[in-house]
Amino acid sequence: MNDKNMYFDRKGKESFIDIFFKNDIKNGENFKRHWHEHLQIYYFVDGEAHLECDSKKFKVGAKNLAIVNSNELHYLESLSDELKFYTIRVEPTFLFSNQVDLLQTKYFSPLALNRIFFDNIIQNDTPALECIKNILKEYSHKEIGYELSIKASIYQFIVSLLRGHVEKILSENEFEERKFALERFECVFNIIEEKYTEKINLKELADSVNLSIHHFCRTFKQITGKTTTDYINGVRLNKSIYYLKQTNLNVTEIAMKCGFDSINYFSRLFKKYYDMSPTEYRKECIK
Structure with missing residues (x-):
């Protein structure tokens, strides 16, 4: 695929997680509609934005979490000059162990195959929000063992999603x-x-x-x-x-x-x- 603005491909990345901070998207500026195969999380720190996922429209602001599912067309437009947010891209296959077990079959395979669709907006879920905050802190400080701490937080975040925010599960x-x-x-x-x-x-x-x-x-x-x-x-x-x-x-x-x-x-x-x-x-x- 030649147009990387439409499609984002993580192949070749060594890390199981990518984190970006954006604070330079002015009022009225936007990312054009695009899609990718990985799971993506937005954590909004300040300002307001308009988010579209497929045909669903949301207004998001400070302390909001948003999920962009695999193969989901999405579009983000800033509604203020103060918009600040983190983008967290997670590679689900990092959850796999070398030994196939019940957990891997029941939970991780559908996640890695991107067949589970989560709600796009995560509201009133303090444990999920705390998981994201801990991921950002550990990623920023990079103290010894930070990878383990991030991995543990992602596991816990996925538990929160599975328990309260599953929209649908696609067949193969x-x-x-x-x-x-x-x-x-x-x-x-x-x-x-x-x-x-x-x-x-x-x-x-x-x-x-x-x-x-x-x-x-x-x-x-x-x-x-x-x-x-x-x-x-x-x-x-x-x-x-x-x-x-x-x-x-x-x-x-x-x-x-x-x-x-x-x-x-x-x-x-x-x-x-x-x-x-x-x-x-x-x-x-x-x-």
């Missing part, structure tokens, strides 16, 4: 179908990201994955939870948020810059998604 066939569809449609997501300022032809998208328009539209909705038109408009509206917050362009200029050929259509869609007009949204942001 369901998982393989989902992964295959995401890989097949990656070129479609890239076309939309690259051409959102232009008129996007549905036949071009369908041809890129060798499907009829009918089958393309049905499969696209199965993957994203949205129609193709809604998804494209969502990308365009997400782009418009940045221009409203970070530039002095007027609303008409922003609409044209984001691929809308009608200011009325842009304003109507914007109000539908955000419950206010683009002008009202801009005024709210500069209060």
